[in-house]
Amino acid sequence: MAEALISVVLEQLASITCQQVQQQVKLVVDVKKEVANLKDNFRAIKAVLKDAEERQVKEDSVKLWLDNLKDVSKEMEDVLDDWNTEILKLQIEKQKKEDGNALDTTKKKVCLCIPIALFKSGQISRVLFRRNIAQKIKDLNKRLAEIADIRQNFNFQYTKSGTELIERQKTTSFVDQTFGRVDEKELLVGKLLSKSNPEGQSPIVIPIVGMGGIGKTTLSQLAYNDKRVQENFKERIWVCVSDPFNELNITKTILGLLGRNVNSISSPLDAFFECLQKYIEGKKFLLVLDDVWNQDHMKWANLKLHLQKGAVGSKIIVTTRKEEVARMMGAPDNTINLKVLSDENCWSLFAGIAFANSNQDECRNLEPIGREIVKKCKGLPLVAKILGGLMCCKKEKKEWQDVLSSEIWELHTMEQHVFQPLLLSYYDLTPMIKQCLLYCVTFPKDHVINRKVLIELWMSQGFLVSIGNKEKTIIDIGELYFDDLVRRFFFQNFKKDEFGDIEKCQMHDIVHDFLQYLTKNECLIVEFKGGEERIELPNKLGHLTIMFAPKGRFPLSFDHCQRLRSITTFNCEITSLSRELILQLKCVRTLNLSDSDIEEVPDEVGVLVHLRYLDLSENRRLKKLPDSLCNLVNLQTLRVDGCGRLEKLPEAMGKLTSLQHLHARLCRRLKKLPDSLCNLVNLHTLRVDWCSKLEKLPEAMGKLTSLQHLHAQGVWGPKLPKSIARLKSLRTLDLEYVVIEGEGEGLRLSDLRDLDELQGKLWIRLEGKLKDSAASDAEKAKLVNKKHLLHLELWFDWERESESEGDDDSNQSSIQEAVLNALQPNSNLESLQIGGYGGSTLYYPNWTSSLINLKRLTFSGYDVCKYVPLSVLGYLGSLETLRFDGMEGVKKVGFEYSLDHQVILFPNLKQLDFSSMMEWEEWDHHDENDATSSSPTCFMPRLSTLSIFGCDKLKTLPDFLPRKTPLLQNLIIDWCGILSRSCKDRQGPEWSKISHIPNIKIQRKTVQKDGVWIEQ
Incomplete structure (x- = not known):
């Protein structure tokens, strides 16, 4: 982690130096020599950090040296951030003057170290502030020089440390692999399907017991998704419990998964229990309570009592690391004690990952060493998978021998020796990716992590620096880091979108415990368990997560936490933030107060100049944002999703020159976006889906030259600006009602012609009856040139005339066919959906056979189509899934x-689906x-x-x-x-x-x- 911090500081120094030359300003006097010394000291220290970080686990003196280094690095990062912020403010002021046609005297070169230019109202404090920056740099340089001198006492080994991410082949599978659990799975499935009901007990509890990482959850998932089990249980519910055991939260989760709207239930626990009884009464259900730690029999008995209304044969699977929990919750005869894998099964699991991209000669050459490495897994599947992910990128025998001979295996202080192989995988990461992984400990156990949100959080902490990779955007680098952690099995339980891309994931408890071990002095998760609680926070705390805070004001004070970088809340009911609290957070980069009950954000939020990420989502009583928010010149991400009472955004948002991501989904009272939004030349993502009162997007959208992702589904305004067509960097255009053919000022098909960077999914909806010119307009869209576009949906939205006017309908179907032929996509297309076509026989565009990479094809909503020829x-040749949906007039499939x-x-x-074809009578098959x-x-x-x-x-x-x-x-x-x-x-x-x-x-x-x- 120290190496990553130093890399960031060096990048900041280089960036600021460059900006001072380009902007022709001198913000800090006489620091050129100090900056040069800083760079030299940091580079000298950086050369020994790999050895130091590996030795710190066993040598307390090395750990203390590293801690001092990290303290200085973090303080230096804050000072440099202040310096960079001053440059940003200067640029904004300069631009404002130029835009306002300021006097010629303001256009002269600015030298901010000249006192006469600054001794005006409000400028004296800025001079003092900049001198303070210079003094801090000198003081920190002295401390850093001492640390650099002390390193000589440790005889560190020097290494060349690269920070560039190596892009590895993506052919390695990250699907959760299982070996050696066939017997256990059949035993569990047998218990689930058993009709035995001892002493009338219902539901029957089946505990699965074993140490962390042994595969309890995986075994439960195998049985839960078994076809026999799916057919046997009307309802299947999966709940991640963890600690603490909260009957209310568990009951809410169960009801939510059963389709019950829990928001409509009154708050007392008894009301939820009563609803639970009603919903499961007479139903045969399977409930999985994953990762239970609670030993309080009364809490479990209270919940189980209300589960007894289910039908006979209902079952509950409980996974736990504790024998006491198993005895309390279930019958001893039903308990499954999960043992470690045999060496051979462990080897199979490891080898399936480690040799995924190797040839037979490599496998034979490395197998003897690999089998010795596997012995150190102690039969734990999780460890075998992570070690396999580590070794799959190593092809040389020496690299494998180095892992086998590592001193890390000699550690005996960590839980069940599980952390030893995790340390090997951790130390094999690049410094930047290490920081990204460690940050994941700020999420609670079992938390479902959104991939895009995680990358924005990494960005806010400065972890995504484009060192040596200037061609990629910050988000691209975050995607590479995430993919690398996926390939190494630090993430699991992936949820993918309809196109197979990862949307969400989780971390195994053992990985979470491991990260807590590495960050025990820097990251803290505080859980409020009711009553008055006095919580002492460490002085050097960097990241704080708060859970279950009660209704009322923010429950903690941070007056002595000078280096706090992030605050995140989960399952809290915070209603207000004091001004004093906000003023204590001056170094915070990430402030996540989502899903609380906050009514107002204090004006003082404008002083948090280091803030990069602000999440106020799902604060349903929040009516407005303070104008001072627009002073956050470093803000990169603003999230206000689901703020149902929010009516507008601050008018001066154009001052947020660093803003890259604006998320305002489901703000149902949001009426307009400020015109100044179009000045945000760094805006990368704009998402305003389902803001039903939003009349239109600003006319000057074409000024957002960096915009790559625009999402505005469900925005039913009369038009969208044609200026969108100028956004040549646009990759995602997710606008349900936007692309229409016809007259007027709105965006038309022909306006898509230059948007050749479009990728992902494009939805084209053609509203109303089409004119004869529609095909010509469609051809101008030049979809065939959009080689990055992988998913296309074409939908005709029109009303069929009466039977007496059938000729007109026939003419419409002819125009639709011409439009389809004109909208030929690139041959790289992977999925296609066509809906609403008005002909009596299913029509295939003349370019259909050119789609050599097409994997998914769907036809839907063909109301008058009577015959489907195939x-x-x-x-x-590449087609894997074929679907016909809602074709209610079809009588024959041929x-x-x-x-x-x-x-x-x-x-x-592989998959053929027919759905909602109520008139379909026969197959026409002739071979x-x-x-x-x-x-x-x-x-x-x-x-x-x-x-x-x-x-x-x-x-x-x-x-x-x-x-x-x-x-x-x-x-x-x-x-x-x-x-x-x-x-x-x-x-x-x-x-x-x-x-x-x-x-x-x-x-x-x-x-x-x-x-x-x-x-x-």
């Missing part, structure tokens, strides 16, 4: 192929090869899942299922009355076509009659 789609040679149709299709050719057509050879939902008139299943889909594993038939009866009791007339499929789920159609749901 002839063209069979040749899309697989019409007549070929005189062997061909593979749909060669990589002459079956009768005439010795080389029959190969049809959907990799299909694994077929889903048919809401197709009430469909009578049969396709004939090709038993013959040409050998890998079909899953068949789902839901809300299909005739088809469900045809497969009734596994012996109906259609059963022979599907009897070979391992996993079949048939949900018969049900209707409500006299208040009772019955099968049809």
Whole structure:
């Protein structure tokens, strides 16, 4: 961590020196020599830091030396930040004068060390402030020189330390891998499916006990997602409990996962318990309580009492590290004591990761050393995965031998020796990524971490410095750091978006404990447990997290915490912030007060000039932001998502010249964005989704030359400015109602022609009836040139005329076809959705066959379409998922192929879905090869899942299922009355076509009659 701090300070020094030359200003007098000495001292110390950081674990004197170094580095970072802030203020003042046509005298070069220029109102204090900066630099330089001299006493080994991130291949899988738990999984599934009910007990509790990192949660997940378990339980609920055991929070989570709006329930615990009883009554449920520490029998008995209304056969899985908890919560006969993996299973897990990108010769060469390394995992799956992630990037035998011979293995003071391999992986990270990982300890255990939020937090702390990588943006560097930590298994439990990109993740408890061990003097999580609590905060505290603070004023004081860099709150009910409190936070970079009950932000927030990240999201009573907020010249991220009473943003926001990310989603009373917003030339992300009263975006949007991501779904204004078309850096354009064809001043399809940097997803919605000129307008959009665009959605939103005016509808479908042909995307496209087409037969654009990289294809909302031919789609070689949704007029789906040679149709299709096609009656399948050719057509050879939902008139299943889909594993038939009866009791007339499929789920159609749901 010290190396990263020094790298940041050196970068700051270089940046400030450069700015002083460019701006022709001299903010601090006679510090040129001091700056040079600073650089020399820091560079000399930096050369020994790798050895020092590894030795500090065993040598207290080295740790003390490093602590002193970090103190000086942090103080220097603050001083340099003050210096840089003065330069920013000068630039803003200069720009303001130029914009106001100031007198010629103000255009002369400014030398701020000339007293006469400054002895005006308000300027004396600034002179003193800048002299104070100079004095601090001199004082810190003396302290740093002493630290540099002391390093000679330790005989450190010198190393060349690089700070550049190596971009490794992304072929390594980060999917959670499991080896050696087959027997345990079958044992657990057997207990879950068991119909035994000793002494009428319901629900039955099944504890899983084992040490941290042994795989308790993974085993529970394997059983929870098993098909047999899914079919056996009507309701499945997963709750991360951790410590403390809070019955109210657990009950709220359960109700939320069952679809109950907990905000409508009155606050007493009994009201929630009563609601819980009502919701689970008569239902067979599976509840997982993951990571339980509580040994208070009364708390558990109180919760369990209200879970007894569930149907017989309901089960509760409890994972815990403590035998006492297992005995308290469940019957001894049901307890599963999880043991460590065998050496062979541990080796399989390790090798599957470490050798993912290696050839056979490399594997044979490194295997003997690898097996010795694996012995040090002590059979813990988590440790094996993390070590595998460490070794997968090392190809030389010496690198593997160095890990095996490391002195870290000799440490005996850490819990169960688990931290030893984690230290190896930690020390293998670059200094900057180490800082990013350590910051994650500010999240509570089990917290779901949003990837984009995490990167913005890293940025606010100065961890994303583009040293040696000037071509990448700060966000790009954050993405690389995150990916590196993913590949090394520091994160887990990934939640991905519809395109397979990671949105959210979690950290394993052991990793969290490890990070707390490394940051025990710098990071603190404070939990309020009720009553008056006096909490002493360490003087050198850098990062504070507060949980469960009661309703009222902010509960702590920071008058002696001079180096506090971040404050984060979770599950708090804070209503107000005092002015005195704000004034104590002058070094804070990150202030996260989200999801509280704050009514007003004090004006004093404007003095927090170091602040980079301010999150006030979900403070639903917050009506306005103070104008002083616009004095935060270093602010990079402002989040006010979900502030339902917020009506406007400060008019002077244009002064926030450093602002890069503005998030104002779900601010339903926000009426307009200030015009000054368009002066934020560094703005990178603007998100105003579902601000339903927002009439339009400012006309001068084209001035936001750095804007890359614009999200404004659900903003139903009459128009959006054409100036958006000038944003040539734009990568994301997520505007549901924006791109329309027609007359007027709003954004049109042709305005997209120069936005060739678009990537991710683009939604084009064509409203109303299209004119004959629409195809020409669409062609000018030049989608084919947008090679980074991976996901495209095209939607026709129009009302069909009456039957007597069918000719007009026919003309519309012809225009729509022409528009589709004109909107040809680049061949790099990976997913496509087309909706609302008005023709009677499904139309495929003439460029369909060119989509050689297309993986997902969806057709939806074709109300008048009666026939779906699939002839063209069979040749899309990369297609993996094909969906037809809401095509209510379709009567027939055709697989019409007549070929005189062997061909593979749909060669990589894995999932085929039909949904809400209420008029669909039959398949039109004609394959002459079956009768005439010795080389029959190969049809959907990799299909694994077929889903048919809401197709009430469909009578049969396709004939090709038993013959040409050998890998079909899953068949789902839901809300299909005739088809469900045809497969009734596994012996109906259609059963022979599907009897070979391992996993079949048939949900018969049900209707409500006299208040009772019955099968049809």
